[in-house]
Amino acid sequence: MRSIRLLAGAAAILVPILIAGSAFAADAAAGEEAFVRFGCYTCHGYEGQGAGTGPKLAPEPLAFDAFSTFVRQTSGDMPPFTPATLSDEELQNIHAYLESIPATPDPASIPLLQQLQ
Amino acid sequence: MSGADQSKIKRRQFLAGAAAAPAVAAVALNGSPARAQAASVPAVPNAAGEVNPPGEATPLPEGYTCGSDHMVDVLKALDIEYIASNPASTFRSLQESIINYGGNSKPEFLTALHEDSAVHYGIGYARITGKPMAALVHGVVGLQHATMAIYNAFADQTPVYVIAGNSISEWTRRPGAESAHASIDQAQMVRDFVKWDEQPPSLRDFSNAAARCYQAAVTGSPGPTLLVADADHQEEAVHPEHMEQLHVPRMGRITKVGADSGVVQEIADMLCNAENPVIVVDRFGTSMESVPLLVELAEALQAPVIDTRGRMNFPNKHPLNHTEIAGPTLRAADLVLALEARDLFGMVNNLADTVERNAVSRLRPQTRVVRLGTTTLSQRSNYGASQRYAAADIEISASAEATLPYLTEAVKRGAKASFRTRGERLRMATSGLAEATRVEAARAWEASPISTARLAAELWDQIKNDEYTIATECQFQSYWPNRLWTMNHYYNYLGTSGGFGVGYNAPSAVGAALANRALGRLTIGIVGDGDYMMQPGVIWTAAHHQIPILMIIHNNRGYHQETMHIQRMAARHNRGIDRAHIGTAINEPNIDYAAVAKGMGVFAEGPVSNPVDLGPALRRALDVVRRGEPALVDVVTQPR
Ligand SMILES: Cc1ncc(C[n+]2csc(CCOP(=O)(O)OP(=O)(O)O)c2C)c(N)n1
Numbered sequence: 001m002r003s004i005r006l007l008a009g010a011a012a013i014l015v016p017i018l019i020a021g022s023a024f025a026a027d028a029a030a031g032e033e034a035f036v037r038f039g040c041y042t043c044h045g046y047e048g049q050g051a052g053t054g055p056k057l058a059p060e061p062l063a064f065d066a067f068s069t070f071v072r073q074t075s076g077d078m079p080p081f082t083p084a085t086l087s088d089e090e091l092q093n094i095h096a097y098l099e100s101i102p103a104t105p106d107p108a109s110i111p112l113l114q115q116l117q
Numbered sequence: 118m119s120g121a122d123q124s125k126i127k128r129r130q131f132l133a134g135a136a137a138a139p140a141v142a143a144v145a146l147n148g149s150p151a152r153a154q155a156a157s158v159p160a161v162p163n164a165a166g167e168v169n170p171p172g173e174a175t176p177l178p179e180g181y182t183c184g185s186d187h188m189v190d191v192l193k194a195l196d197i198e199y200i201a202s203n204p205a206s207t208f209r210s211l212q213e214s215i216i217n218y219g220g221n222s223k224p225e226f227l228t229a230l231h232e233d234s235a236v237h238y239g240i241g242y243a244r245i246t247g248k249p250m251a252a253l254v255h256g257v258v259g260l261q262h263a264t265m266a267i268y269n270a271f272a273d274q275t276p277v278y279v280i281a282g283n284s285i286s287e288w289t290r291r292p293g294a295e296s297a298h299a300s301i302d303q304a305q306m307v308r309d310f311v312k313w314d315e316q317p318p319s320l321r322d323f324s325n326a327a328a329r330c331y332q333a334a335v336t337g338s339p340g341p342t343l344l345v346a347d348a349d350h351q352e353e354a355v356h357p358e359h360m361e362q363l364h365v366p367r368m369g370r371i372t373k374v375g376a377d378s379g380v381v382q383e384i385a386d387m388l389c390n391a392e393n394p395v396i397v398v399d400r401f402g403t404s405m406e407s408v409p410l411l412v413e414l415a416e417a418l419q420a421p422v423i424d425t426r427g428r429m430n431f432p433n434k435h436p437l438n439h440t441e442i443a444g445p446t447l448r449a450a451d452l453v454l455a456l457e458a459r460d461l462f463g464m465v466n467n468l469a470d471t472v473e474r475n476a477v478s479r480l481r482p483q484t485r486v487v488r489l490g491t492t493t494l495s496q497r498s499n500y501g502a503s504q505r506y507a508a509a510d511i512e513i514s515a516s517a518e519a520t521l522p523y524l525t526e527a528v529k530r531g532a533k534a535s536f537r538t539r540g541e542r543l544r545m546a547t548s549g550l551a552e553a554t555r556v557e558a559a560r561a562w563e564a565s566p567i568s569t570a571r572l573a574a575e576l577w578d579q580i581k582n583d584e585y586t587i588a589t590e591c592q593f594q595s596y597w598p599n600r601l602w603t604m605n606h607y608y609n610y611l612g613t614s615g616g617f618g619v620g621y622n623a624p625s626a627v628g629a630a631l632a633n634r635a636l637g638r639l640t641i642g643i644v645g646d647g648d649y650m651m652q653p654g655v656i657w658t659a660a661h662h663q664i665p666i667l668m669i670i671h672n673n674r675g676y677h678q679e680t681m682h683i684q685r686m687a688a689r690h691n692r693g694i695d696r697a698h699i700g701t702a703i704n705e706p707n708i709d710y711a712a713v714a715k716g717m718g719v720f721a722e723g724p725v726s727n728p729v730d731l732g733p734a735l736r737r738a739l740d741v742v743r744r745g746e747p748a749l750v751d752v753v754t755q756p757r
């Protein structure tokens with residue numbers, strides 16, 4: 001029951017991120033897979049759209065530093081993920097996946113939403 | 118008399134008199150049943166009724182009737198419309214009296230495939246009608262099955278009239294199942310969470326006990342009650358003269374009790390003098406009157422309303438509805454009026470699921486709290502259903518609905534010019550909400566699995582002109598129906614289970630549909646796959662009794678709530694969360710809910726996982742529902 005989103009093209013984009021002086025090319029497709037494998041989707045939805053269980057992560061995710069700090073250090077409703085269970089690379093891939101998610105369509109372009117007053 | 122002959126004299130003789138049953142001593146109505154039953158013990162012990170076929174029937178003596186006919190007279194007097202039941206020998210006589218003597222009408226017998234659903238039907242039914250229907254359950258084992266549903270009803274302050282069979286006399290019951298299904302104090306297993314229970318010691322005592330159970334179910338803080346109807350009393354042969362002496366109760370009108378005028382004026386003064394009074398409300402909307410009453414108070418005071426959705430309490434699109442911006446609104450409050458607030462603590466505190474479990478108040482320290490409602494009246498020992506203790510500055514144990522007309526009147530008398538500017542500010546705060554909600558709903562619009570927002574929007578498109586009820590809890594769909602649809606009436610949304618017992622949604626939705634059928638209303642249930650599989654047979658009951666309902670499976674292929682719990686624990690234990698699906702996923706194999714429903718004779722669609730297919734599938738299913746039948750659509754969804 002993986003997502004069959006219409007993002008296949010975007011998912012292939014490689015987003016270069018600089019860490020610890022070495023260039024690591026974050027992989028959005030691998031990130032999408034990691035987003036599911038590490039269970040981020042359970043609280044945030046498969047596209048990071050947000051739900052009653054966790055806020056929206058995408059589109060326009062937090063900048064990587066803030067994103068990473070939150071995931072590593074959060075002590076509230078979200079369980080923290082240490083490097084032991086989720087590597088920096090995987091986290092970067094996840095971030096790349098979230099960055100690859102296109103802008104939300106304008107609700108005005110969706111008739112079903114327009115009729116909701 | 119031979120042993121075989123003796124064994125035919127089972128129950129049923131006690132009112133009959135010596136002439137009718139020569140081997141047995143006569144018993145007067147008011148007399149103690151001189152059970153000469155030693156005589157009826159078979160020489161060779163019988164196997165139980167449920168193992169062997171029932172013995173040869175001994176017809177009642179000419180002109181006699183049976184105790185259970187009287188019980189039906191009593192149920193009719195209590196105006197019980199339906200009795201849901203899984204058939205069983207401890208009430209075989211009562212069942213027969215209902216369908217034949219009572220004409221299977223008021224009460225009408227509904228076939229339930231499990232006692233849990235028999236009771237849960239009553240919850241949905243009572244939410245719509247405000248009155249109890251009955252569930253008739255087998256001695257001991259049937260009641261054991263029914264317990265969680267009874268607990269849900271209790272925790273939710275909803276009246277359900279439960280009747281259990283029994284065979285209390287060791288002399289008249291048979292060995293085997295009949296004995297195993299007998300209990301000296303059957304109600305013991307549910308006593309902590311029923312409002313009243315009674316096991317009448319004789320047929321003559323049945324009527325008062327039955328009336329008391331009814332009265333307890335609907336008075337004050339409503340709740341479930343248990344009446345134990347002994348099989349001997351049901352099967353007693355009753356002489357017509359004695360039948361006339363048996364009392365049939367009369368139920369007068371039972372009213373809700375409001376707060377006294379002194380305290381009403383006191384709260385009105387507090388509300389009028391507060392700078393930022395806030396109304397929080399949970400289980401208030403129980404009748405056609407309640408929602409307009411709250412609108413009138415909120416508008417008279419120009420105060421925001423935060424609805425924790427234990428019921429449909431306040432119109433969701435009303436500009437004073439601050440549910441979606443509860444945080445800042447509560448922080449600004451200097452006075453909180455909590456109406457029918459069972460979990461007052463949870464309404465004014467945040468408690469994150471962390472190791473420390475530190476509660477953080479959502480209120481400023483000086484904010485005063487007044488609680489008005491019946492929830493405190495339902496407090497009982499032992500179980501945590503009354504939630505964590507929270508002190509209100511003033512606690513008023515009275516019906517909020519009965520009190521509001523007087524409170525609003527007093528507020529109107531004390532109204533100030535400043536209310537208007539406050540109201541304008543409060544309306545401004547919600548003016549952008551509708552658009553923000555639409556933007557949120559647009560996210561993952563094309564996603565598969567289908568987003569819960571898309572599911573809600575597709576549904577609304579097709580029901581927006583109907584008088585409708587969403588009869589299931591909506592928190593697992595991130596409250597999208599409550600956020601997107603227009604809800605103005607108490608019946609638009611029925612609230613939550615109260616006891617958080619999974620398996621509540623599907624059967625209670627069918628119960629609501631049963632009540633709505635007579636009112637011509639459309640009933641929708643959006644039910645988790647886990648919840649549904651607790652009682653998948655409810656859709657058969659709906660088909661069998663032609664109860665129209667659109668049952669949508671919110672199919673996230675798992676016990677998603679629990680997946681998240683395991684993730685939390687795995688993360689806390691620093692072990693990675695990639696195995697959290699073990700024991701929580703409902704896949705491999707996937708359940709084909711449509712096939713299961715079709716196998717029960719129900720129209721079904723699905724699994725629908727492409728959002729483009731959803732609208733047409735819902736339309737086909739709704740066509741069936743509008744013709745008076747149930748239909749099911751299996752929608753493969755995002756987790757929440
Ligand atoms: C009788 C009972 N058993 C187990 C639970 C624990 N529980 C709470 S939510 C939940 C998941 C229910 O699954 P589903 O209805 O599919 O909802 P989902 O969380 O998947 O959206 C479970 C098992 C419970 N509350 N009650």
Ligand SMILES: [Mg+2]
Pocket residue numbers: 645646647648671672673674675676677
């Ligand atoms: Mg589920």
